[in-house]
Amino acid sequence: MTNVKFPKDFIWGVATASYQIEGSPLADGAGPSIWHRFTHTPGTIHDGDTGDVACDHYRRYREDVALMKSLGIKGYRFSISWPRIFPKGKGRINERGLAFYDRLIDELLKAGITPFVTIYHWDLPAALQDIGGWTNRDIAYWFSDYADYLFQRLGDRVKHWITLNEPWATAFVGHLFGEHAPGMKDIFSAFAVVHNELRAHSKAVEAFRDENIEGKIGITLSNHSMKPASQNEKDLTTARVAHEFTNYPLFLDPIYKGLYPETLSHIVEEYMPKDYLQDMDEIKRPIDFVGINYYSGSLVRFNPEKPFGLETLDHGLPKTEMGWEIYPEGLYEMLKGVQEDYDPGEVFITENGAAFKDVVEDGQVHDRERIDYLRAHFTQAHRAIKDGVRLRGYFVWTLMDNFEWAYGYSKRFGIVYTDYKTQERIVKDSGKWYANVISENSVTSE
Numbered sequence: 001m002t003n004v005k006f007p008k009d010f011i012w013g014v015a016t017a018s019y020q021i022e023g024s025p026l027a028d029g030a031g032p033s034i035w036h037r038f039t040h041t042p043g044t045i046h047d048g049d050t051g052d053v054a055c056d057h058y059r060r061y062r063e064d065v066a067l068m069k070s071l072g073i074k075g076y077r078f079s080i081s082w083p084r085i086f087p088k089g090k091g092r093i094n095e096r097g098l099a100f101y102d103r104l105i106d107e108l109l110k111a112g113i114t115p116f117v118t119i120y121h122w123d124l125p126a127a128l129q130d131i132g133g134w135t136n137r138d139i140a141y142w143f144s145d146y147a148d149y150l151f152q153r154l155g156d157r158v159k160h161w162i163t164l165n166e167p168w169a170t171a172f173v174g175h176l177f178g179e180h181a182p183g184m185k186d187i188f189s190a191f192a193v194v195h196n197e198l199r200a201h202s203k204a205v206e207a208f209r210d211e212n213i214e215g216k217i218g219i220t221l222s223n224h225s226m227k228p229a230s231q232n233e234k235d236l237t238t239a240r241v242a243h244e245f246t247n248y249p250l251f252l253d254p255i256y257k258g259l260y261p262e263t264l265s266h267i268v269e270e271y272m273p274k275d276y277l278q279d280m281d282e283i284k285r286p287i288d289f290v291g292i293n294y295y296s297g298s299l300v301r302f303n304p305e306k307p308f309g310l311e312t313l314d315h316g317l318p319k320t321e322m323g324w325e326i327y328p329e330g331l332y333e334m335l336k337g338v339q340e341d342y343d344p345g346e347v348f349i350t351e352n353g354a355a356f357k358d359v360v361e362d363g364q365v366h367d368r369e370r371i372d373y374l375r376a377h378f379t380q381a382h383r384a385i386k387d388g389v390r391l392r393g394y395f396v397w398t399l400m401d402n403f404e405w406a407y408g409y410s411k412r413f414g415i416v417y418t419d420y421k422t423q424e425r426i427v428k429d430s431g432k433w434y435a436n437v438i439s440e441n442s443v444t445s446e
């Protein structure tokens with residue numbers, strides 16, 4: 001058994017997102033989001049689930065903050081629902097929507113928990129979708145105006161801002177695979193979205209700097225380890241392209257270098273919006289930290305029969321309830337890669353966690369597998385710190401079981417169990433274990 005100690009001031013946190021937990025999507029003058037519309041479209045979501053109630057956090061946030069406090073949580077990453085603040089995405093402001101986040105932030109600060117605000121975690125105002133959503137170039141202005149308003153109103157208390165959560169998923173799961181809102185299946189739209197997300201991110205960072213408020217701003221990116229299945233030249237190149245396309249390089253190369261990743265750009269050039277190169281200088285803009293989301297990994301092999309010659313294979317490792325292989329070393333690879341490739345001032349793991357089939361027995365949830373999963377990933381995070389990564393915090397996905405997008409409520413990722421009938425929260429064994437990790441600031445590996 002070895003015990004690894006984390007740096008003093010390391011931020012142990014949990015993460016959530018507005019549509020996944022809040023419920024009351026139209027309360028207090030909010031406009032509908034694309035997710036509200038999508039979930040109310042038959043056939044889109046497992047079992048016809050919606051976010052209408054979710055964890056009822058909009059009304060129970062005080063109890064949820066108290067719960068976090070009782071676990072010793074130091075940081076809370078949550079997202080703000082754009083259509084609560086701007087019901088039509090732009091123009092008229094809805095003060096009652098903002099008031100909810102005002103109260104939440106005050107409650108967190110009172111509990112000694114540092115707020116990390118994600119400005120966009122997928123719930124675009126439906127009114128903006130009606131005029132093209134993320135495919136419309138003007139979204140860079142709509143988004144930065146929205147972000148700027150948050151900086152002005154909440155920037156006295158929020159010191160960590162994340163512009164976008166997993167822009168890859170918005171572009172490809174939402175616009176190419178059609179599994180997420182807005183449910184489109186068009187490759188040209190998907191690449192236009194990537195580009196407009198980068199433009200919007202950059203404009204918001206510019207607005208943040210112009211406000212001259214104290215605080216840090218970054219972006220959160222999804223990652224899936226893509227290791228070559230062999231040392232064969234073709235497998236190596238395919239794995240490289242898969243990494244550039246699926247992971248942080250697709251967004252961080254433009255942000256840090258003003259270019260899309262080299263190998264990839266030759267392949268996808270034809271799908272990029274016309275004249276995209278003219279925007280690259282503006283996209284390149286310093287950020288203060290990078291947020292890494294990491295869950296799983298695959299092996300990559302070249303197969304000419306597959307689109308772009310890309311075939312992914314299992315490592316042969318155990319899987320979570322999502323069917324995702326548990327590959328903790330991939331977290332180390334991502335952290336190390338980000339530090340070496342861009343040398344960001346700070347790095348946060350903004351999401352990591354796992355879904356398992358949880359059962360309540362005598363009022364308890366013995367989720368041994370989740371503890372093992374987290375322990376293995378914490379250990380890799382520690383290894384990365386030892387090897388020079390400026391990792392400052394770790395946000396477990398997620399505080400409590402919630403609406404897992406197209407999977408509805410069928411997948412449970414929480415360290416707290418949500419009983420959706422009664423809204424009772426039950427701290428799982430993993431939650432108790434995590435509380436102990438936080439209080440000791442260390443992890444014991446078996």
Ligand code: IFM
Pocket residue numbers: 017020166293351397404405413
């Ligand atoms: O639930 C999601 C979250 O909204 C974004 N990252 C991945 C999580 C698990 O699928």
